[in-house]
Amino acid sequence: MSAVSSRLPVFPWDKLEPYKATAAAHPDGIVDLSVGTPVDPVPDLIQRALVAAANSPGYPTVWGTPQLRDALTGWAERRLGARDVAHVNVLPVVGSKELVAWLPTQLGLGAGDRVAYPRLAYPTYEVGARLCGAEPVSYEDPTELDPAGLKLLWLNSPSNPTGRVLDKAELTRIVAWAREHGVLLFSDECYLELGWEAEPVSVLHPDVCGGSYEGVVAVHSLSKRSNLAGYRAAFLVGDAAVLGELLQIRKHGGMMTPAPVQAATVAALGDDTHVAEQRARYAARRTALRAALEGHGFRIEHSEASLYLWATRDEPCWETVARLAQLGVLVAPGDFYGPAGDRFVRVALTATDERVEAAVKRLG
Numbered sequence: 401m402s403a404v405s406s407r408l409p410v411f412p413w414d415k416l417e418p419y420k421a422t423a424a425a426h427p428d429g430i431v432d433l434s435v436g437t438p439v440d441p442v443p444d445l446i447q448r449a450l451v452a453a454a455n456s457p458g459y460p461t462v463w464g465t466p467q468l469r470d471a472l473t474g475w476a477e478r479r480l481g482a483r484d485v486a487h488v489n490v491l492p493v494v495g496s497k498e499l500v501a502w503l504p505t506q507l508g509l510g511a512g513d514r515v516a517y518p519r520l521a522y523p524t525y526e527v528g529a530r531l532c533g534a535e536p537v538s539y540e541d542p543t544e545l546d547p548a549g550l551k552l553l554w555l556n557s558p559s560n561p562t563g564r565v566l567d568k569a570e571l572t573r574i575v576a577w578a579r580e581h582g583v584l585l586f587s588d589e590c591y592l593e594l595g596w597e598a599e600p601v602s603v604l605h606p607d608v609c610g611g612s613y614e615g616v617v618a619v620h621s622l623s624k625r626s627n628l629a630g631y632r633a634a635f636l637v638g639d640a641a642v643l644g645e646l647l648q649i650r651k652h653g654g655m656m657t658p659a660p661v662q663a664a665t666v667a668a669l670g671d672d673t674h675v676a677e678q679r680a681r682y683a684a685r686r687t688a689l690r691a692a693l694e695g696h697g698f699r700i701e702h703s704e705a706s707l708y709l710w711a712t713r714d715e716p717c718w719e720t721v722a723r724l725a726q727l728g729v730l731v732a733p734g735d736f737y738g739p740a741g742d743r744f745v746r747v748a749l750t751a752t753d754e755r756v757e758a759a760v761k762r763l764g
Contacts, residue, residue, distance in 0.1 A: 407530040412523060412736040419725040426728025431759040433689075434732045436560070436707045436748040438627040440681060443674035446626060446664045453663035460659040462650045464492045468662045475669040476637045479593070480602040480618070483611055488640040491647055492657045492665070495632035496590055496621040500524045500554075503586065505532040506649045509551050516545055517554040520562055520738045522588070525554045538738060542574055547581035558591040558600050558705035561737045561746040565598040565705045571608045579615050584642065590621040590634075593675060594682065597704035604637060613638045624707055625675050626668040633657065633665045682707060685749045685756045692763040693747065701744070709747040710734075720745045727762040 416434060423430040463469070472490040476482045493499040501524050504515050513534040517525035521538070529536035534552075539545050542553055555574065557566035566574075571587075578585040587603040603609055604618050617638030623629035636643055657665075668674075690700055690709055698711040713720055717733040724731055724745070732748070734741025751759070 404531065407533070408527055409523070409530075416721070416730070416732070419721050420730055422722075422725040423728045423730040428728060428758055431729045431751060431755045431762070433748045433751055433759065434730045434746075436624070436750050438624065438629050439750055439752050440627050440678065442627050442630075443668075443671070445671055445674070446628065446668050449667035450631075450660045450664040453660040456659035458659075460656045460662060462492075462654075462656050463487075463647055464657060464662050465659075465666075467666050468492060471666040471669045472635050472637065476604065476618075480604050480637070481606065482602065482604040482637065483606055485604075485637065486640070488644060489613060489637055491636045491643045491650075492662065493634045493636060493650075494655055494657055496588070496619055496623070496634040497524055498632075498655070499619060499634065499636070500588070501528045501531060504528045504534050504552055506646055506653075507552065507584070509534045512549060513551045514549045515552045515554070516542060516550055518556055518559065519740050520559070520734075521554070521556060522560050523736065525556075543577040547583055550581070550583050553578055553583050553585045555585065555587040555603065557587065557589065558595065558598075559702070560591065560706060561708055561732070561734065561741065561744075562701065562710040563591075563703035563706040563708055565595065565600050567598075568601045568605070568607055571601060571603055571605075575603055575609055575616060582615075584615055584617075586617050586619060588619045590619065591624060591706040592620070593625045594679065594707060595705040596683065596686065600705055613640070615639060615642075617642055622665060622668050625678065627678065628664070628668065631661045631664060633661050633668070635665075681753075682749050685751070685753070688756055688760050689747060689749065692760040696763040707749045709749070710744055711747055712744045714743060717742055717745055729759050729762060 469487040469490055473485040476485045510533045514537050515529035515534050516537045516539050519538045519540050526536040592600045602618055603616050609616050617636050621634040693711050701710050703709045717735055721733050732746040734744030
């Protein structure tokens with residue numbers, strides 16, 4: 401049996417372990433700003449919804465309850481500006497990473513097919529292509545790609561790791577190009593509710609997609625906006641034909657969001673107050689960390705949205721990682737996200753106020 405793992409790159413986070421040990425040895429403890437994992441409490445109304453649905457002895461459905469689909473369609477219209485979103489235009493998934501990793505396989509892609517993603521990107525886009533044997537291709541501008549054999553195009557706005565936001569004109573141009581060449585476009589919009597110096601726009605906005613979802617799907621997650629990374633709650637919105645095919649495949653694969661998590665998702669999407677409160681927490685942390693990093697000789701690029709600061713001292717990223725680890729601060733090296741990031745580090749805003757304050761003092 402050939403090992404599928406041999407197709408994959410080394411799991412990047414394993415390389416960070418020695419630096420984590422150095423940071424953890426700091427007398428005041430580690431400030432971990434490497435992985436963007438939420439640290440704030442799950443909002444009470446979401447916890448209550450989860451508990452109320454805890455007595456769920458039967459199998460959930462892959463498509464979700466009608467109440468969940470209503471919540472997904474309603475949120476997409478209210479928050480994304482999408483029009484006429486029906487149940488056939490939505491599909492819950494078991495966390496967005498699972499979807500990203502297995503989407504090319506579920507689309508039937510393989511040898512001879514190409515999957516494209518940004519030059520600086522979440523590593524799982526490449527992993528998804530390699531898992532099914534397709535060719536991974538990175539881009540600076542997707543419209544400059546050769547469309548021959550290109551079956552799947554990933555957008556990511558706001559970007560992980562850079563925080564860059566594609567504006568409405570760029571999105572419109574890319575959607576038109578993908579449709580012209582018959583390329584399926586998936587837009588990872590998991591940080592859309594975390595815009596700071598720009599207002600992120602969905603590919604599903606009628607000004608971008610022309611009111612048609614043909615060939616276009618948006619990916620959304622509750623992990624960051626609702627502190628639900630531990631719930632694995634995410635969903636797709638867009639082309640009914642594409643989602644219908646994925647639904648059939650996922651039924652056979654048993655890819656079901658647990659019933660209590662479905663109920664919690666309904667509660668989360670129906671409330672904007674907790675989202676605003678969490679945004680305020682991240683905004684304060686962002687302001688403090690940005691000032692401290694700039695005072696320490698860093699330059700911040702892009703970072704107009706998302707949960708990260710894309711920072712550089714114009715030196716190799718691992719030197720920066722080592723320097724900060726000596727201060728007890730752990731960050732992610734930019735080359736985790738592609739060779740173009742080899743002089744940057746990604747600094748997450750996902751630490752408690754107390755830990756962020758500690759980092760600010762050490763940088764000062």
